[in-house]
Amino acid sequence: xxxxxxxxxxxxxxxxxxxxxxxxxxxxxxxxxxxxxxxxxxxxxxxxxxxxxxxxxxxxxxxxxxxxxxxxxxxxxxxxxxxxxxxxxxxxxxxxxxxxxxxxxxxxxxxxxx
Amino acid sequence: xxxxxxxxxxxxxxxxxxxxxxxxxxxxxxxxxxxxxxxxxxxxxxxxxxxxxxxxxxxxxxxxxxxxxxxxxxxxxxxxxxxxxxxxxxxxxxxxxxxxxxxxxxxxxxxxxxxxxx
Numbered sequence: 001x002x003x004x005x006x007x008x009x010x011x012x013x014x015x016x017x018x019x020x021x022x023x024x025x026x027x028x029x030x031x032x033x034x035x036x037x038x039x040x041x042x043x044x045x046x047x048x049x050x051x052x053x054x055x056x057x058x059x060x061x062x063x064x065x066x067x068x069x070x071x072x073x074x075x076x077x078x079x080x081x082x083x084x085x086x087x088x089x090x091x092x093x094x095x096x097x098x099x100x101x102x103x104x105x106x107x108x109x110x111x112x113x114x
Numbered sequence: 115x116x117x118x119x120x121x122x123x124x125x126x127x128x129x130x131x132x133x134x135x136x137x138x139x140x141x142x143x144x145x146x147x148x149x150x151x152x153x154x155x156x157x158x159x160x161x162x163x164x165x166x167x168x169x170x171x172x173x174x175x176x177x178x179x180x181x182x183x184x185x186x187x188x189x190x191x192x193x194x195x196x197x198x199x200x201x202x203x204x205x206x207x208x209x210x211x212x213x214x215x216x217x218x219x220x221x222x223x224x225x226x227x228x229x230x231x232x
Binding site: 032034036042043044045046049088090092096099100101102104105106107 | 148
């Protein structure tokens with residue numbers, strides 16, 4: 001059973017701080033990694049994708065990937081109350097590479113307090 | 115770019131009726147579309163994967179005769195919940211996958227359809 005593990009939280013950070021969200025995965029063959037943000041009652045929204053080891057930055061967001069450790073993280077700098085949401089980590093299912101099927105974690109709830 | 119729409123955004127129906135939900139990729143051709151269901155406070159649950167012109171692949175435990183999926187074109191997939199019952203009340207979300215960016219599949223989600231069965 002392929003799994004993606006996330007701490008469900010809630011992770012509470014003060015406004016302006018760095019929020020660090022972590023994710024581990026079991027499928028060693030996975031090559032594509034994604035972070036989605038989901039506000040309560042809404043559908044997931046793609047924030048970042050990362051495919052190579054190392055860091056990838058996009059505005060206040062930085063995704064980090066370490067395939068050897070099967071670990072992917074998301075850093076949110078200068079956290080804002082509007083960042084309060086559930087963050088879903090997803091990795092491609094290597095056994096279904098022709099379909100683009102993703103395996104999702106349970107999500108980490110982030111609360112940014114003013 | 116990469117916009118996915120769903121219709122309707124919400125629907126209320128009586129027990130025993132059928133409900134059709136449409137999912138469209140508006141500005142790209144989707145190689146594959148996915149249907150998810152999400153109950154309150156729970157994570158996404160993949161129901162099925164569909165490719166244009168072929169039968170959908172259902173996840174274990176999902177009744178294919180109850181949740182009919184048609185993928186008529188590269189931009190349209192429909193999910194029909196047949197003989198809906200109150201336990202089918204949920205948030206149904208589609209996603210469309212396209213080989214954008216670095217040539218790897220990326221899933222883009224529609225806004226979801228909230229189904230309430232009375």
